[in-house]
Amino acid sequence: MDIINKFSAIHTTAKPGRDIRYIVIHYTAGVTSRAGSAINTAEYYRTTDREVSSDYTVDDTAAVCYNGDINNRYTWHCGGARYSTKGGTYYGKCTNANSIGVEICSTNSTGKMQAANDKSYSFTDAVINNAVELVRQLMKWHNIPAENVIRHYDVTGKPCPGIIGWNKESGSEAEWEKFKARLSETSGIPAKKMYYVQVGAFSEKANAEKYLAEVREDYPQAFIKVI
Numbered sequence: 001m002d003i004i005n006k007f008s009a010i011h012t013t014a015k016p017g018r019d020i021r022y023i024v025i026h027y028t029a030g031v032t033s034r035a036g037s038a039i040n041t042a043e044y045y046r047t048t049d050r051e052v053s054s055d056y057t058v059d060d061t062a063a064v065c066y067n068g069d070i071n072n073r074y075t076w077h078c079g080g081a082r083y084s085t086k087g088g089t090y091y092g093k094c095t096n097a098n099s100i101g102v103e104i105c106s107t108n109s110t111g112k113m114q115a116a117n118d119k120s121y122s123f124t125d126a127v128i129n130n131a132v133e134l135v136r137q138l139m140k141w142h143n144i145p146a147e148n149v150i151r152h153y154d155v156t157g158k159p160c161p162g163i164i165g166w167n168k169e170s171g172s173e174a175e176w177e178k179f180k181a182r183l184s185e186t187s188g189i190p191a192k193k194m195y196y197v198q199v200g201a202f203s204e205k206a207n208a209e210k211y212l213a214e215v216r217e218d219y220p221q222a223f224i225k226v227i
């Protein structure tokens, strides 16, 4: 899957050297995830009057990165008041400032937007496969464990993703649990050869982190890999 850069700082906030601890999963509440949907969503963040944005958006064919300076700026995807639902267990812990937002393009069989958890909403297999691939990559880049991949629902209690099987309000969390299991799955996925560009190696974690902070000034995507 390709990651397409569609950078904009509009509807983002500067926070140099921010501490990224969580990845927050959303659905767009849109009606299609076909090719181009993720680019259209990024374009919407840039042009809408609504105070909304997200770091990445995934559709059936690609992921689009909106935030080009992810270590020093955050997007607006999981803020706001807490809903009175069974969700929200991470309210006050996970914030826009310490998380990365991933929007998954949804499909609606009526062709129109509907209320959250309407039975006409679904995710295609293709969009879920791409979301798994992107989130696994982000976990590696930003050293985020699978347990810190959560839903918008876990942050504010908003039914998001608002799709049956993805939050308790919908009556089942089975689809969310399947998605989570795939994030840490090692069997069944062919080992892909990766070529890393290395610029240093340290026996002390603190020294590696100090050097990483320097390198990130020029290369914001730099990350620590423990071998």
Ligand SMILES: [Zn+2]
Pocket: 025, 026, 027, 077, 152, 160, 161
């Ligand atoms: Zn959301």
